[in-house]
Amino acid sequence: MYNFIYHRAAGLRQAQHMLGEFDDAKLIAGGQSLLPMMKLRLAAPANLVDLGKIAGLSDIEPDVRSISIGAMATHFEVHNSAVVQEALPALAELAGMIGEPAVRHRGTLGGSIAHNDPTADYPAACLALGATIITTERRIPADAFFTGLFETALMPDEIITAVSFPLAEKAAYQKFRNPASRYAMVGVFVAKHASDVRVAITGAGASGVFRVPAFEEALQGRFSPEALEGLTVSADGLTGDLHASAPYRAHLIGVLARRAVAAANERNDRSDEL
Amino acid sequence: MPTVSLTVNGNPVHADIDPRTLLVQLLRENLRLTGTRVGCDTSQCGSCVVHMDGKAVKSCTVLTLQAEGTAITTIEGLALGETLHPMQQAFRDNHGLQCGFCTSGMIMTAVDMVRRKGHALDDHTIRRELEGNLCRCTGYHNIVKSIAAGARAMESADPLRRAAE
Numbered sequence: 001m002y003n004f005i006y007h008r009a010a011g012l013r014q015a016q017h018m019l020g021e022f023d024d025a026k027l028i029a030g031g032q033s034l035l036p037m038m039k040l041r042l043a044a045p046a047n048l049v050d051l052g053k054i055a056g057l058s059d060i061e062p063d064v065r066s067i068s069i070g071a072m073a074t075h076f077e078v079h080n081s082a083v084v085q086e087a088l089p090a091l092a093e094l095a096g097m098i099g100e101p102a103v104r105h106r107g108t109l110g111g112s113i114a115h116n117d118p119t120a121d122y123p124a125a126c127l128a129l130g131a132t133i134i135t136t137e138r139r140i141p142a143d144a145f146f147t148g149l150f151e152t153a154l155m156p157d158e159i160i161t162a163v164s165f166p167l168a169e170k171a172a173y174q175k176f177r178n179p180a181s182r183y184a185m186v187g188v189f190v191a192k193h194a195s196d197v198r199v200a201i202t203g204a205g206a207s208g209v210f211r212v213p214a215f216e217e218a219l220q221g222r223f224s225p226e227a228l229e230g231l232t233v234s235a236d237g238l239t240g241d242l243h244a245s246a247p248y249r250a251h252l253i254g255v256l257a258r259r260a261v262a263a264a265n266e267r268n269d270r271s272d273e274l
Numbered sequence: 275m276p277t278v279s280l281t282v283n284g285n286p287v288h289a290d291i292d293p294r295t296l297l298v299q300l301l302r303e304n305l306r307l308t309g310t311r312v313g314c315d316t317s318q319c320g321s322c323v324v325h326m327d328g329k330a331v332k333s334c335t336v337l338t339l340q341a342e343g344t345a346i347t348t349i350e351g352l353a354l355g356e357t358l359h360p361m362q363q364a365f366r367d368n369h370g371l372q373c374g375f376c377t378s379g380m381i382m383t384a385v386d387m388v389r390r391k392g393h394a395l396d397d398h399t400i401r402r403e404l405e406g407n408l409c410r411c412t413g414y415h416n417i418v419k420s421i422a423a424g425a426r427a428m429e430s431a432d433p434l435r436r437a438a439e
Contacts, residue, residue, distance in 0.1 A: 001294045003292075003293070003294060004293060004294070005293065006276055006293040006337070006339050008339070008342070028337075028340070031335060031336065031337065031340065032317065032335060035296075035335050035336075035337065036316055036317060036335065039315070039316070048293070050337075050339065050340060052340050053342070053343075076329070099406070100320075100405040100406030101330055101383070101386065101387070101390075101403060101405070101406060102317075102320065102323055102330045102331050102332045102383070102386075102406050103317060103332065103335075103406060105326075105329040105330060105331050106331055106332075106335070106336065181318075182405065
């Protein structure tokens with residue numbers, strides 16, 4: 001790791017000021033992605049601004065048609081939140097599928113989406129649920145937030161404070177893990193809203209998370225795995241590496257999308273019985 | 275150099291450190307608590323797991339400065355005097371180790387697991403929860419057995435021990 005100057009921000013305003021003031025400054029939340037990158041010298045910020053001691057950034061608050069989750073909420077907190085489990089069980093499940101227990105105790109929602117790793121799970125949830133990313137400056141729709149590999153719409157001194165997730169009628173996330181790293185080789189989040197269906201894919205896109213309009217259209221007609229029969233995704237623009245070729249990832253997208261739709265329907269059938 | 279103040283196994287620690295100092299380095303190199311291991315240094319193997327404010331974390335992927343004001347428990351902080359923690363005793367009784375390198379991380383993860391999942395742990399749960407801890411000797415069978423036994427033993431542990439936790 002290259003050396004850096006460490007700054008502990010006491011509040012959001014101070015953190016923003018530090019980002020503007022210091023040369024080549026980067027925010028650190030849980031550090032579960034940034035620290036490994038700094039160790040490998042893939043990242044070498046001159047100044048590190050720690051958000052860890054700022055109070056009130058990890059609240060989880062239900063609203064009428066959405067849940068607001070603070071940027072510093074850990075994956076553990078989201079997974080175990082009674083509010084999230086009740087209102088958006090698919091999101092609680094997704095949080096419990098990130099990394100493993102010790103990583104979930106440190107990693108945060110805001111850190112994950114600001115980093116926008118192409119294999120991260122949260123970006124798929126944000127996109128499929130039509131989330132709004134709330135920052136110190138503005139509200140950014142998820143569709144405009146994820147702009148490419150490790151790239152987002154965030155300005156240099158802009159800080160994510162919370163994410164607002166609209167509730168879905170039905171939703172589920174399915175992930176096919178790399179057997180060694182356990183990262184998503186493909187992850188598919190489907191969400192059925194009152195007016196539309198959204199399908200978001202992580203792990204597979206060479207430019208990061210993306211939606212599949214053909215799947216969404218078919219599912220809007222009929223929200224069932226059968227509606228996706230015969231539909232395929234082109235391998236163009238997908239990642240191919242030693243773990244999985246682009247055509248294999250394309251195949252997995254179809255399989256996991258059908259499984260996700262089935263899981264979303266099954267969950268609703270179960271809760272109807274209760 | 276920046277200073278850091280935290281508690282390690284109940285003892286206050288104040289140190290001037292290089293900002294790059296990882297929590298595991300502070301524990302091993304400054305405090306000579308070498309029960310916590312560095313296996314992979316990439317947050318995959320889990321041999322560096324310690325508890326930070328009661329939650330398992332990988333101390334190779336936490337800056338010491340991030341741990342300001344927290345309470346850290348390491349494997350050295352589990353036993354009460356000469357009496358092993360029930361989870362340590364269970365690993366001993368069930369031969370839950372071979373070379374022992376991963377063991378402190380396994381035990382710290384196991385104690386955290388019991389706190390979150392309770393005392394009746396089935397094999398499936400234990401194996402899932404061990405996703406972040408690698409053992410390259412045992413094939414995990416006796417580790418899983420140890421954790422199930424340790425979890426049960428923690429339930430009937432003496433009140434002094436339970437109060438300490």
